[in-house]
Amino acid sequence: MSRRRGIGALLLALSVATAGWARVGLARVEGAGREGRPLLYLPNGRHLRAMTLGHAPLAADLLYLWAIQYYSDYRRADRFRFVEHVFGTVIADLDPRYIDPYWLGAMILTVEAGDLEGGLRILEKGLERNPDAWVLAYLAGFECYRAGQYDRAAGYFGRAARVEGAPSAVRRARAGMLARHGDLREAIAGWREVLEDPGSDAATRAIAERQIRDLTIRADVANLEAGLREYRARFGRFPRRLRDLAERGIVASVPTDPDGAPYRLDPASGRVSSAAGRVLVGR
Amino acid sequence: MSGRGPTAPGPAATVGAIALNTFREAIRDRVLYLLLAFALLVIGAGRFLALLTVGDEEKIVKDLGLSAVSIFGLLTAVFVGVSLVFKEIEKRTVLTLLVHPVHRWQFVAGKYAGLATVLLVNTGLMGAVLSLLVVLRGGAPGPVAIGIVMIFVELLVVAAFAVLFSSFTNPILAAVGTVAVYVAGHLSWSFDLLKRRLPEGAARVACDAARAIVPNLDRLDVKAEAVHALPIAPARVALGIAYGAAYALAVLVLACAVFSRRDFE
Numbered sequence: 301m302s303r304r305r306g307i308g309a310l311l312l313a314l315s316v317a318t319a320g321w322a323r324v325g326l327a328r329v330e331g332a333g334r335e336g337r338p339l340l341y342l343p344n345g346r347h348l349r350a351m352t353l354g355h356a357p358l359a360a361d362l363l364y365l366w367a368i369q370y371y372s373d374y375r376r377a378d379r380f381r382f383v384e385h386v387f388g389t390v391i392a393d394l395d396p397r398y399i400d401p402y403w404l405g406a407m408i409l410t411v412e413a414g415d416l417e418g419g420l421r422i423l424e425k426g427l428e429r430n431p432d433a434w435v436l437a438y439l440a441g442f443e444c445y446r447a448g449q450y451d452r453a454a455g456y457f458g459r460a461a462r463v464e465g466a467p468s469a470v471r472r473a474r475a476g477m478l479a480r481h482g483d484l485r486e487a488i489a490g491w492r493e494v495l496e497d498p499g500s501d502a503a504t505r506a507i508a509e510r511q512i513r514d515l516t517i518r519a520d521v522a523n524l525e526a527g528l529r530e531y532r533a534r535f536g537r538f539p540r541r542l543r544d545l546a547e548r549g550i551v552a553s554v555p556t557d558p559d560g561a562p563y564r565l566d567p568a569s570g571r572v573s574s575a576a577g578r579v580l581v582g583r
Numbered sequence: 584m585s586g587r588g589p590t591a592p593g594p595a596a597t598v599g600a601i602a603l604n605t606f607r608e609a610i611r612d613r614v615l616y617l618l619l620a621f622a623l624l625v626i627g628a629g630r631f632l633a634l635l636t637v638g639d640e641e642k643i644v645k646d647l648g649l650s651a652v653s654i655f656g657l658l659t660a661v662f663v664g665v666s667l668v669f670k671e672i673e674k675r676t677v678l679t680l681l682v683h684p685v686h687r688w689q690f691v692a693g694k695y696a697g698l699a700t701v702l703l704v705n706t707g708l709m710g711a712v713l714s715l716l717v718v719l720r721g722g723a724p725g726p727v728a729i730g731i732v733m734i735f736v737e738l739l740v741v742a743a744f745a746v747l748f749s750s751f752t753n754p755i756l757a758a759v760g761t762v763a764v765y766v767a768g769h770l771s772w773s774f775d776l777l778k779r780r781l782p783e784g785a786a787r788v789a790c791d792a793a794r795a796i797v798p799n800l801d802r803l804d805v806k807a808e809a810v811h812a813l814p815i816a817p818a819r820v821a822l823g824i825a826y827g828a829a830y831a832l833a834v835l836v837l838a839c840a841v842f843s844r845r846d847f848e
Binding site: 350354356357360361364365368369395398399403404 | 635643646650653769807810813
């Protein structure tokens, strides 16, 4: 009996040791060849949806959790391969209303891989399926802003602002982008929307008022300086008074600054300034 | 079953007595507790799984919870349902029962009612735990509750098939058949897909017929809407309940007819 037990124990020890040795060997043999393999056999989202038999949202969650772990591994050589496919197609097909994968996939591409267009494609897919998800348009705007594409950023912030329930910060962001892009009159109109938005708090309204004041000065100064350049082109010198621009029909009228004071002209340099002069945001 | 005395109980009382007995028998089964414990464990695990995500943790808790209610409900319907009638025939206890003033249809209906009660208690318990988790996370339990009601309706249809198969075949075949109905029911939309790829004629009619005959379990599925708190039209819920109940009743009538023709000699 004890001999049989001994043989049994020996067999158990041998089999465990062999399995352990083979396991280590297998891991070594497979080695780098496994890179990207789990993604290679990831089925199409629509097919996967059919296979889940009504549990597609759960499958989307599990795939999303797995993708977070997979793409968080910084040692992976081809870490950004298939990001768009996994987040923007497979998970999105399984649960089109799941917002998180759209923005996370877009962040991986734009922030980490530096692929703005890829990130925007994922966000566009999300917006197509969830037009009410203002956060996706807001993120697209933010990524365009980071890339210095202020006009495009303003467009996305505008899309986000049109969604019912979007916070007033989205309108502020749009107006700010318009100003940075140089669309000063549009930016003033944008800040007026923020000012008139019943959802804006007192602090936001104060910011909007200051921005409108600054941008009005910037727009007036730019308009008058353009008039001065035209005057010099016609008469070979700058005028002595700003009023001359209106008298010669170069500008419709000469405005006063937001404090009601006249703008000042330096006839030597052709530069216009305001007594209310401020350091302007984004200039 | 003629010759019923004046003190014989009515059909409802007979069905109720068999249902109660079936329920008692089922809750003595360890498999049921194992399934329930595992389901509650999975629902609870959603809280920890949600920690791995980036973004909305509540969605994962709801998704995992609703799927656990559905899958473990299915397993309960299959494991308990497929042997309900078969066991009575195998052990010959059905003969003892049928010498009493009990119609065969009452026997089948009682068995089904007992199984439905088991499913109601199980689904209710799992649903209560899930709703509690959602409330603890600050969510609204309403949409999840609608999702659970629709899962229960789906389980009623599946349970009816389990009883039908159990009335004429062994538990293994009955389990295979019930699971096959569940799979086909969730893929019934594919008949529409197939129809669009076929030429006009008999094949298309066959697709329409198959779509109508196979239980449209996909139409009862509101899990995605419940999780994302999307509006679920009351008409959809009401018609879903009506469809599920009517379909289950039709299958049950078929089960009664099959069982009535069985020869136990």
